[in-house]
Amino acid sequence: MAKDTRSIDELYAAARGGERRALGRLLTMVERGGPNADAVSELAHADAGNAHIVGITGSPGAGKSTLVGELVADLVEAGQQPAVLAVDPSSPLTGGAILGDRIRMEDRNANAFIRSMATRGHSGGLALAVPLAVRLFDACGYNPVIIETVGVGQVEVDVVGAADTAVVVMTPGMGDAVQANKAGLLEVADVFVVNKADRPGANDVRRDLDLMLDLSHMTGQESAHGYRPPIVMASAINGDGNDEVWATVIAHRQHLADTGQQEVRHQHRIRTEVRARLAQALSESAESLMDGDGADQLRRAESAQISPNQATNELLVQLLKDQS
Amino acid sequence: MAKDTRSIDELYAAARGGERRALGRLLTMVERGGPNADAVSELAHADAGNAHIVGITGSPGAGKSTLVGELVADLVEAGQQPAVLAVDPSSPLTGGAILGDRIRMEDRNANAFIRSMATRGHSGGLALAVPLAVRLFDACGYNPVIIETVGVGQVEVDVVGAADTAVVVMTPGMGDAVQANKAGLLEVADVFVVNKADRPGANDVRRDLDLMLDLSHMTGQESAHGYRPPIVMASAINGDGNDEVWATVIAHRQHLADTGQQEVRHQHRIRTEVRARLAQALSESAESLMDGDGADQLRRAESAQISPNQATNELLVQLLKDQS
Numbered sequence: 338m339a340k341d342t343r344s345i346d347e348l349y350a351a352a353r354g355g356e357r358r359a360l361g362r363l364l365t366m367v368e369r370g371g372p373n374a375d376a377v378s379e380l381a382h383a384d385a386g387n388a389h390i391v392g393i394t395g396s397p398g399a400g401k402s403t404l405v406g407e408l409v410a411d412l413v414e415a416g417q418q419p420a421v422l423a424v425d426p427s428s429p430l431t432g433g434a435i436l437g438d439r440i441r442m443e444d445r446n447a448n449a450f451i452r453s454m455a456t457r458g459h460s461g462g463l464a465l466a467v468p469l470a471v472r473l474f475d476a477c478g479y480n481p482v483i484i485e486t487v488g489v490g491q492v493e494v495d496v497v498g499a500a501d502t503a504v505v506v507m508t509p510g511m512g513d514a515v516q517a518n519k520a521g522l523l524e525v526a527d528v529f530v531v532n533k534a535d536r537p538g539a540n541d542v543r544r545d546l547d548l549m550l551d552l553s554h555m556t557g558q559e560s561a562h563g564y565r566p567p568i569v570m571a572s573a574i575n576g577d578g579n580d581e582v583w584a585t586v587i588a589h590r591q592h593l594a595d596t597g598q599q600e601v602r603h604q605h606r607i608r609t610e611v612r613a614r615l616a617q618a619l620s621e622s623a624e625s626l627m628d629g630d631g632a633d634q635l636r637r638a639e640s641a642q643i644s645p646n647q648a649t650n651e652l653l654v655q656l657l658k659d660q661s
Numbered sequence: 662m663a664k665d666t667r668s669i670d671e672l673y674a675a676a677r678g679g680e681r682r683a684l685g686r687l688l689t690m691v692e693r694g695g696p697n698a699d700a701v702s703e704l705a706h707a708d709a710g711n712a713h714i715v716g717i718t719g720s721p722g723a724g725k726s727t728l729v730g731e732l733v734a735d736l737v738e739a740g741q742q743p744a745v746l747a748v749d750p751s752s753p754l755t756g757g758a759i760l761g762d763r764i765r766m767e768d769r770n771a772n773a774f775i776r777s778m779a780t781r782g783h784s785g786g787l788a789l790a791v792p793l794a795v796r797l798f799d800a801c802g803y804n805p806v807i808i809e810t811v812g813v814g815q816v817e818v819d820v821v822g823a824a825d826t827a828v829v830v831m832t833p834g835m836g837d838a839v840q841a842n843k844a845g846l847l848e849v850a851d852v853f854v855v856n857k858a859d860r861p862g863a864n865d866v867r868r869d870l871d872l873m874l875d876l877s878h879m880t881g882q883e884s885a886h887g888y889r890p891p892i893v894m895a896s897a898i899n900g901d902g903n904d905e906v907w908a909t910v911i912a913h914r915q916h917l918a919d920t921g922q923q924e925v926r927h928q929h930r931i932r933t934e935v936r937a938r939l940a941q942a943l944s945e946s947a948e949s950l951m952d953g954d955g956a957d958q959l960r961r962a963e964s965a966q967i968s969p970n971q972a973t974n975e976l977l978v979q980l981l982k983d984q985s
Contacts, residue, residue, distance in 0.1 A: 375970050382968040468969070604963040607972075611962055612947070614973040615980075619943040622981060623936070638935055639928040644706040645792070646699050649938040656939075657946055658982055 345373065349380045352477050357450065360477055364452055367469040370462060378469045384476035388420075389590050390606075392484045392500030394493045394522070399506045400532040404573035405485050408583055412481070413446040420479035421451040422470050424463060424486045424496065450479060464613035467496055468606065498525035499606045501599065502589045504582070506530045507546070509538030514545035523553055526566050527589045530582055534570035543568050564592050626656055669697065673704045676801050681774065684801055688776055691793040694786060702793045708800035712744075713914055714930075716808045716821030718846070719830030724856040728830060728897035729809050732907055736805070737770040744803035745775040746794050748787060748810045748820065774803060788937035791820055792930065822849035823930045825923065826913045828906070830854045831870070833862030838869035847877055850890050851913045854906055858894040867892055888916050950980055 351359035366373040395401050405421060412419040474482045484500060486493050497503045505526040531542050546568055567585050571578025593599040627635055631652045638648035675683035690697040719725050729745060736743045798806045810817050821827045829850040855866050870892055891909050895902025917923040951959055955976045962972035
């Protein structure tokens with residue numbers, strides 16, 4: 338294949354026109370970060386804002402991929418054009434598995450776009466790349482944009498909590514409800530799916546969740562808007578409950594629209610993105626200072642001539658405006 | 662008990678004189694962070710620099726607490742004055758368990774000081790508080806200072822990787838070796854302990870580790886210094902192998918001294934601390950800007966008048982020197 342020499346503008350126009358290869362190249366730029374990623378984001382910013390963003394997370398083995406695969410097939414059949422961004426913050430090693438799923442899913446659904454995103458062991462990268470990839474899918478007419486992630490840790494809470502609708506998938510017998518509660522997923526979940534609901538213990542998971550929701554809703558924020566996250570029992574591999582999962586997601590979107598919470602979520606998402614970008618830029622400034630003009634402070638701290646605290650303060654004076 | 666109205670200077674002098682209550686109060690200040698923590702750190706900075714800092718980590722249930730308890734008893738019996746800082750970054754819920762261990766351990770060993778440190782769900786706090794607590798123990802004459810942490814994630818790698826000697830505890834049948842490899846613990850470990858070595862599978866763990874070390878040492882850094890992390894088989898609860906664990910830790914300290922690596926580790930530790938302090942201070946500056954003079958940029962980004970990228974750049978101009 339000849340080398341693609343198109344500019345970012347040209348690739349973007351082609352991607353908006355439906356060319357999958359152009360979109361793939363832009364997503365690679367977004368994943369790598371830096372000035373090209375920013376340029377793509379700027380272009381997409383003008384055209385985005387229509388997609389319903391759905392985050393789906395849960396422990397490894399909870400059957401998320403199967404569930405997402407079934408949802409995508411149903412959405413395509415209903416004439417929609419869904420995109421899936423599959424991110425795995427904990428393990429670069431499973432990239433292969435996600436890729437395999439991706440190819441199988443796209444084979445079946447030519448109108449869907451499925452992309453896996455590696456993190457290269459750097460969780461900060463995800464916080465920057467995910468919103469840009471979502472914006473690009475959105476600008477290219479994909480709707481809904483589904484972010485699929487693995488695990489119940491802080492990164493998942495951040496990624497999924499920034500969606501319009503956050504779906505948490507659980508299974509019997511893994512203590513998932515307790516884990517999710519600890520990790521703070523309970524606070525960000527809008528829809529719970531108890532998958533593999535034909536297995537023993539499924540009702541226990543439901544009961545645990547119900548109890549925790551009872552407790553958390555006494556003090557919760559969402560309760561002010563009259564919304565309690567529904568619990569859907571499903572068996573994705575048999576197709577049982579998939580319709581109800583999606584209907585519940587759509588009902589949540591309607592709830593957001595009815596209560597003005599959609600705008601609140603959007604603002605929260607932008608704020609989170611700016612915060613992540615600021616943190617990244619500040620970290621880069623600090624690193625380049627420590628390699629350059631600030632190397633002396635660091636050396637003096639290393640040899641205990643000044644304390645780490647003093648070194649930090651002197652570096653801040655070099656770095657920040659309004660430091661005295 | 663009357664309220665303790667002593668100044669930080671007075672508390673510090675008392676703690677250096679051996680008063681446990683004063684040391685406890687200073688550790689609480691360190692844990693809370695802020696100006697008082699900085700003041701304690703400044704005082705301790707002048708007197709620290711003697712302690713051998715040992716990091717111990719491993720999965721929950723690997724028997725670390727038992728191992729540490731036995732080591733502490735042996736050290737006290739040998740006339741030393743060890744301190745233990747038990748941190749649990751993943752779960753504030755286990756604080757109680759750690760506290761129970763702590764009380765039992767101190768009951769038996771009046772010359773040891775054991776302190777658990779909660780993270781209050783904020784992993785950044787650990788990166789700031791741990792080095793300060795270690796410095797304070799060091800300045801008060803405790804040696805060695807043992808940092809005990811749970812799990813094999815990034816926080817553990819950071820905390821334990823900043824020690825002079827990093828000990829990773831594994832057990833049969835938990836896939837620990839593979840997990841540790843993924844998390845990057847293999848690169849920072851100086852001593853491996855296969856605990857519960859009387860259980861089936863202990864030799865498999867050893868073989869897995871050996872294989873991984875063979876592979877990693879083809880490209881590893883430490884190999885340049887002729888050091889390969891030893892693997893010690895132990896059964897802490899029976900007391901088997903504990904002597905060998907500590908002898909191996911001491912041998913590693915000797916290796917550090919012989920090769921000049923002790924100084925390199927110290928410098929790395931200071932650099933890591935300054936980096937964490939800078940990140941914290943920059944994050945606070947960014948947050949207060951977004952609440953103050955930068956609120957307008959944020960609002961315009963939220964209403965899509967400017968892109969998140971533009972908002973970030975404008976905020977950076979307000980924040981940093983040398984931005985045009």
